Amino acid sequence: MAKKLPYAEDKRRHLILFFFGICAVLIGWRLFDLSVLNKDKYVEKGVNQRVIQEELRGERGSILDRNGDQLAISFPQPYIYIDPSSAGNGVEKVEKSQILAAHLDLIGVDETEEAKMILTKFNSPTSFEYLVRNADPETADVIRDLKLGGVHIGYEPRRFHVSGDQLAKGVLGSVNVDNVGMSGLESQYEEKLKGVIGLQITELSADGSTIPTKAGVLKEASQGSDLILTIDRTLQGQVERELAKTIQESEAKGGIVIIQQPSTGEILAMASMVMTETGEVRSTSHNPAVTLSYEPASVMKAMTFAGVINEGIADASTRKDIPDTVIEEWEDFEGEIRTERWRDEFEYGIQEMGVQDILTHSSNTGTIVWGQELGKERLYSYLTNFGFGQTTDLGFPGESQGILHPLETWSAIDLNTISIGHGISVSPIQLVTAYSAIANDGVYVAPKLVTHVVDSDGIKDYVSAIPSRRVISASTSRQIATLLTSVVDNGTGEKAKVSGYKIAAKTGTSWKYFDPENSYELPNGQFNPYLDKQGLRHYTSTVTGFYPALNPQFSMLVIIDDPAPVEEQFYASHVSAPLFGQLASWSLRHYQVSPVSELLVSELAGQEISPEGNQVVAETNEVVQ
The missing domain is CATH 3.90.1310.10 (Penicillin-binding protein 2a (Domain 2))
Incomplete structure (x- = not known):
């Protein structure tokens, strides 16, 4: 007969059995809940945890x-x-x-x-x-x-x-x-x-x-x-290599080159480079070719004479007595009488000069004399029509509109200073596009960087062209081209020559402008904005033009920023013109543009370039080249 367990021990055993029984029921219920009642809910929850x-x-x-x-x-x-x-x-x-x-x-x-x-x-x-x-x-x-x-x-x-x-x-x-x-x-x-x-x-x-x-x-x-x-990768690479080389050799702070098609406004190359602190020339992360605003100096003289000739005031052969100094007394906005003088580089008293001589040798006083004949209202009108004082509709982020003050705010001397490219600020893209208008028979075509957009289905959406506008007549544009070829053949642009081709271009060397914090303080407490804090002058050297002059396929702008002022090598005629010539020569070969012989130029004399394009049509006896 089995021995009975004590009451306490028996009670403990029943409690344990009861506990495990409850656990079994709960586990069973949980399994039933998971597998039957809420199966879909828990399956979804599990999936969500791993998906x-x-x-x-x-x-x-x-x-x-x-x-x-x-x-x-x-x-x-x-x-x-x-x-x-x-x-x-x-x-x-x-x-x-x-x-x-x-x-x-x-x-x-x-x-x-x-x-x-x-x-x-x-x-x-x-x-x-x-x-x-x-x-x-x-x-x-x-x-x-x-x-x-x-x-x-x-x-x-x-x-x-x-x-x-x-x-x-x-x-x-x-x-x-x-x-x-x-x-x-x-x-x-x-x-x-x-x-x-x-x-x-x-x-x-x-x-x-x-x-x-x-x-x-x-x-x-x-x-x-x-x-x-519109960019040509091969041309862009060559432009950057040659620009970097010029910056190094001239010990400049930087430089800009733009090459454009005059008839379409398409930009074939646009390079902006700077000298780094380590002495290496690198491309800029921003794009000063579009965002920079600077005083262009003598390259603007072409715009002044474009107005003079287009208004019938003179032509390329007109001659006039020109003094070596122009003196203007004027009353400033504070009522003080001031005297302003403009001089040419060499003293010659008064000398008879032709328009061609003035532009070829970049006479400041000669340009001022003819600018006064044009007048400030007409000069302002031509400058705005050439695209200055406004953005170009390129739409590029940060594009500069330059500075062309409203006509009503011009002082008594602004006509003189602006006619020779001072008292006005322009962007590089404005400047080259204005020269493209001269090259394009006087018709302004807005610059373009993008030809079309292609979506993921291969459908092309062409970038709509900004309507073009005529600024000067085709006859005036040819006369300006003739004047600008003389600058390269016999004047300040001689180092831009290319064998076998006629090049039309203008040089300009401007003083760099400094804000008061970085300019030279004079003894009277005033600041000279054209001198740095140490009293040194700095320069921006520009050449702008187009080629071949007879049948322009390209416009180009070259800017060298702050070249070392060594033995006058900072002048555009010395530092920018050679680069212009090198790149013009390379681009002509790259696009297989045939040289034009002097005989052919003579044969084409007396034929007119059609305003609709660069086809030659016999109509008048005006000289093309």
Whole structure:
């Protein structure tokens, strides 16, 4: 007969059995709830814990040159990110932070501090935290192989300049880490270039790696549009090489070159470069070819004579007595009587000069005399019609409109100073486009950097042209071309000559302007804005023109900023003209423009260039060249 258990022990056994019975019932009920009553709910919850939604970034459109050569493209760049919600418990997050810190150098401190920083991301309440943007592929592969739960590798497009980060840098512009345009054409055409973001579902395995899912893409991403530029990549590269060489040799602070097609306004090359503190010449990240405003000096004399000749006041052969000094007494805005003097470089008293002589040898006083004949109202009208004092409609970010003061604010001496290119500020793109108008039979065509936009379906959207306008007659434009060829053949532009071709160009050397904080203080407490704090003068040397003069295919502007003032080598005739000639020669060969013999020029004399184009049609006896 079995021995009876004591009452207390028997009671304890029943309690234990009761407890386990309750547990069994609860577990059974839970299993019944999971597998029968709320099966769909818990299946969905489990899926949600291992399925995440990710953005699909639409690839940014490419930027190509006029020949279809790629300039800026996008390619997939890995990034490393954390999903804190799937990274495990606190202990696991600490361990993963330490492992990642051993493989990554994120903030340049020791591993302990790195791990602390990474842990803050693991402890974030969000489901997405960037760990590394623009990770190199090797690092991404290492992190992927670690198979850390909650740590993932994604890919996003990164901008890449095919010909290096220097070619047309300021023109193309830049994007930020999110691939959003921040400057240049990248910013101007952001809405066209950016892709449309899509959405996909990604399923994660237990170790955090991705696995295929049937849900797939919820919304397709689409690529941004491509930009087709007017720029010629080959010519652009040559321009930058030669410009850099000139900046180095002249010990200048920088330089700008623009080459344009006069009849279309299309910009074939646009380069802006600076000398760095290390003595290396680099392309600028901004684009002063469009954003700079500066005093151009004598290159503006062509505009003054364009007005004089177009108004019938004189022609290329007209002669007039010209003094070597012009004196003007005038009352300033404060009522004080002032005396202003303008001189030519050499003293000659009074001398009879032809218009051609004045422009060939860049006479200040001769230009002022004829500018006074033109008058301030008409000079102002021609300058505005040539595009000065206003933006060019290029639409480029930060474009300068220059400074051309309203006519009603002109002082008594402004007519004299502005007629010779002082008292006015212009942008490089304004200046070369004005010369293009002279080259284009007197018709102004707005500059253009983009020919068309191509969307992801290959449909082209051509950039609409700004309506052109006539500024001077075709006859006047030919006379100005004749005067400008004399500048190169016999005057200050001789170093811009190209064998076998007629070049029309004008030189100009201006004093650089300094604000009061950086200018020289005179004994009377006033400041001379044309001297630096040490009392030294600095120069901007410009040559602008077009070629071949008989049948212009190109306009060009060359600016050398602040060349070393050594033995008068800072003059545009010495530092800018040779570069103009070199680039003119190279571009003519590159585009296979045949030389024009003197015999052919003689045969073409007496024929007129049609205003509709550069075809020669026999109509009058005016000299073409």
